[in-house]
Amino acid sequence: MTDVRMKVWRGDATGGAFVDFTVPADEGMVVLDVVHRIQATHAPDLAVRWNCKAGKCGSCSAEINGHPKLMCMTRMNEFAPDEHITISPVKTFPVVKDLVTDVSFNYEKAKTVPPFKPKPKDPDGKRRMYQEDVERVQEFHKCIECFLCQDVCHVIRDHEENKQSFSGPRFFVRLAALEMHPLDANDRVELIRAKHGLGFCNITKCCTEVCPEDIHITDNAIIPLKERVVDDFYDPVRWFLRKLSGKKRS
Amino acid sequence: MECTLYRLLTDDGAVSGAFGYWRGSGKLVLFRAKAIVLATGGVGKAWKITSNSWEYTGDGFAMALDAGADLIDMEMTQFHPTGMVWPTSVRGILVTEGVRGDGGTLKNNKGERFMFRYVPDFFRAETADTEQEADRWYEDKRNNRRTPDLLPRDEVARAINTEVKAGRGSPHGGVFLDIATRRSSDYIKRRLPSMYHQFMELADVDITTTAMEVGPTLHYIMGGVRVDADSAQSTVPGLFAAGEVAGGMHGSNRLGGNSLSDLLVFGRRAGLYAAEYAKRVARMPRVDDRQVETAATGMLAPFERPEGENPYAVHADLADTMHELVGIIRTRAELEEALTRIGRLRERAQRVGVKGSRVYNPGWHLALDLLTMLTVSEAVAMSALMRQESRGGHTRDDFPKPDPVWGKKNVVARRREGRLILTPEPLPELPSELRPLIGEDKPTGKIVLEPVAAASAKE
Numbered sequence: 166m167t168d169v170r171m172k173v174w175r176g177d178a179t180g181g182a183f184v185d186f187t188v189p190a191d192e193g194m195v196v197l198d199v200v201h202r203i204q205a206t207h208a209p210d211l212a213v214r215w216n217c218k219a220g221k222c223g224s225c226s227a228e229i230n231g232h233p234k235l236m237c238m239t240r241m242n243e244f245a246p247d248e249h250i251t252i253s254p255v256k257t258f259p260v261v262k263d264l265v266t267d268v269s270f271n272y273e274k275a276k277t278v279p280p281f282k283p284k285p286k287d288p289d290g291k292r293r294m295y296q297e298d299v300e301r302v303q304e305f306h307k308c309i310e311c312f313l314c315q316d317v318c319h320v321i322r323d324h325e326e327n328k329q330s331f332s333g334p335r336f337f338v339r340l341a342a343l344e345m346h347p348l349d350a351n352d353r354v355e356l357i358r359a360k361h362g363l364g365f366c367n368i369t370k371c372c373t374e375v376c377p378e379d380i381h382i383t384d385n386a387i388i389p390l391k392e393r394v395v396d397d398f399y400d401p402v403r404w405f406l407r408k409l410s411g412k413k414r415s
Numbered sequence: 416m417e418c419t420l421y422r423l424l425t426d427d428g429a430v431s432g433a434f435g436y437w438r439g440s441g442k443l444v445l446f447r448a449k450a451i452v453l454a455t456g457g458v459g460k461a462w463k464i465t466s467n468s469w470e471y472t473g474d475g476f477a478m479a480l481d482a483g484a485d486l487i488d489m490e491m492t493q494f495h496p497t498g499m500v501w502p503t504s505v506r507g508i509l510v511t512e513g514v515r516g517d518g519g520t521l522k523n524n525k526g527e528r529f530m531f532r533y534v535p536d537f538f539r540a541e542t543a544d545t546e547q548e549a550d551r552w553y554e555d556k557r558n559n560r561r562t563p564d565l566l567p568r569d570e571v572a573r574a575i576n577t578e579v580k581a582g583r584g585s586p587h588g589g590v591f592l593d594i595a596t597r598r599s600s601d602y603i604k605r606r607l608p609s610m611y612h613q614f615m616e617l618a619d620v621d622i623t624t625t626a627m628e629v630g631p632t633l634h635y636i637m638g639g640v641r642v643d644a645d646s647a648q649s650t651v652p653g654l655f656a657a658g659e660v661a662g663g664m665h666g667s668n669r670l671g672g673n674s675l676s677d678l679l680v681f682g683r684r685a686g687l688y689a690a691e692y693a694k695r696v697a698r699m700p701r702v703d704d705r706q707v708e709t710a711a712t713g714m715l716a717p718f719e720r721p722e723g724e725n726p727y728a729v730h731a732d733l734a735d736t737m738h739e740l741v742g743i744i745r746t747r748a749e750l751e752e753a754l755t756r757i758g759r760l761r762e763r764a765q766r767v768g769v770k771g772s773r774v775y776n777p778g779w780h781l782a783l784d785l786l787t788m789l790t791v792s793e794a795v796a797m798s799a800l801m802r803q804e805s806r807g808g809h810t811r812d813d814f815p816k817p818d819p820v821w822g823k824k825n826v827v828a829r830r831r832e833g834r835l836i837l838t839p840e841p842l843p844e845l846p847s848e849l850r851p852l853i854g855e856d857k858p859t860g861k862i863v864l865e866p867v868a869a870a871s872a873k874e
């Protein structure tokens with residue numbers, strides 16, 4: 166057992182500071198294990214949200230040495246033995262206490278996404294999908310809602326005022342999953358442009374970099390959605406036809 | 416939105432509400448209700464090695480018991496045979512049965528596929544007895560019998576336990592689960608992407624080239640709140656239960672995948688019948704202020720003792736106790752010792768102290784969870800002591816065989832005047848329309864095997 170030095174941010178909505186802890190770490194430990202050891206031996210009231218400890222529930226998101234990561238999937242042997250490791254709460258959301266933040270922004274945004282609406286069945290009463298269409302949306306279903314992509318996205322990380330009009334990468338993944346679903350009949354393209362604020366994204370790919378499920382958020386979700394918005398909304402021919410017919414977007 | 420309930424409130428024996436706290440603010444909250452559905456899962460956190468999340472603290476069982484409901488067969492605990500064993504920080508995390516379903520096989524440190532030596536008579540007729548037949552079964556299920564790697568979980572967990580005790584285990588106290596030498600890398604990555612990911616990220620093990628190390632992990636409690644099979648209502652009017660917290664659905668041994676169908680069917684039923692019940696009850700039940708005050712005092716008591724005992728230490732000792740003495744193989748002496756230790760831990764739990772504020776305070780949460788875990792642990796150990804036979808998830812070294820007399824009984828636990836009372840009670844009669852579908856409970860297996868074999872041939 167070797168000792169590890171941790172700097173853990175402690176505080177609440179009114180403010181806080183990093184507190185030093187030195188605890189023994191065993192072979193194979195992840196950062197979350199060390200946080201638990203700090204709780205058990207030094208600070209029983211240290212707040213941390215966690216659940217499955219296997220990278221599946223998306224609860225233990227934090228910033229480790231400034232990088233948005235899941236604490237349960239960050240192994241201590243990634244760091245140099247004498248490294249001073251900092252852990253702070255995700256910055257995009259308001260702090261409740263210590264490492265726990267209020268992520269209800271995401272639940273409010275989720276309510277504004279129109280759900281799946283199945284297309285009518287084929288004449289023989291069945292529904293059919295091509296395997297390649299299934300595979301395309303499968304990637305998006307891997308999302309564990311850890312909100313690390315939301316944390317790293319500079320549109321909302323550094324600009325509280327954008328939260329009203331921008332939903333963030335997590336919801337572009339969700340919207341892409343629905344929009345590209347071969348059996349879905351809802352059209353969300355105008356909504357994606359106007360309400361979810363897709364135009365704010367300037368494809369810096371930070372979200373893709375931090376995704377623990379390796380979803381290609383920018384390439385496979387955001388850019389195809391941008392193409393749909395452009396096709397539908399900014400295509401000059403379609404724009405002109407709309408003017409002529411006086412019809413709103415279909 | 417994160418809320419933990421601590422007590423159910425009753426009015427003249429029927430449910431009247433629930434009392435608990437919001438994790439975020441630490442504020443106490445009272446819900447008035449005519450009907451309540453428990454869907455709180457199990458109690459894995461009372462054991463040291465578990466696949467369950469930290470929230471599996473048995474609060475549903477304990478709240479139901481305290482509200483006057485019956486628990487049945489709490490001794491029926493399922494150890495999933497394949498949890499991760501290394502590194503210690505991931506110990507217990509589930510390795511899906513799908514690994515074996517897709518061709519993985521269990522081996523000891525001599526490279527033997529040891530499960531062939533552990534086929535009980537009950538399953539012999541439907542289980543392959545050569546490695547060749549077992550391997551053919553993956554391709555042709557009609558003309559071959561199932562691999563013993565996929566025997567029920569209790570059989571596999573005990574077999575692993577025996578292999579490890581005999582010194583044939585893996586370096587970290589499990590056995591090997593090998594799919595690397597049996598399936599192509601592409602196949603493994605396509606069929607088992609999350610297992611590939613889990614071992615790669617958490618253990619630095621590439622399962623397409625290296626065998627996994629696995630061992631038993633507490634996974635599920637078959638016992639639970641006694642409910643009516645149709646309405647999911649407990650013995651307390653207005654209290655319903657669905658999923659793992661409800662007892663009886665899976666007998667002594669749940670089969671893989673059955674929990675999902677259980678919660679889909681009985682979750683819906685519990686909701687429907689709870690709504691129907693609530694409509695039928697004309698008057699909103701009265702909330703008894705004394706019950707609320709007692710609960711509030713109990714919840715806040717640990718703050719009165721900031722220098723009290725560390726809840727994490729008491730929890731660690733409880734987990735050790737349950738692991739050592741109420742594990743896969745049980746004996747009378749060990750269960751009695753467990754009850755003595757649980758008694759001492761309860762005294763310590765009464766002295767547990769909490770520092771800091773009520774805002775998102777995990778030390779406080781654990782101090783309260785400890786009480787429910789202790790209640791349920793006591794019920795499990797007492798039930799295990801009472802059932803003098805081995806059946807499904809309950810194995811008594813001193814009573815190694817199933818006993819047909821016990822096979823017709825539930826072990827019922829109730830709280831009366833503060834004490835936990837246990838009684839064996841006869842199983843409900845099987846409805847006549849189901850009787851032709853289910854064989855007699857005969858350990859020789861002759862009658863039960865025919866319909867099973869016929870059913871599997873249809874797959």
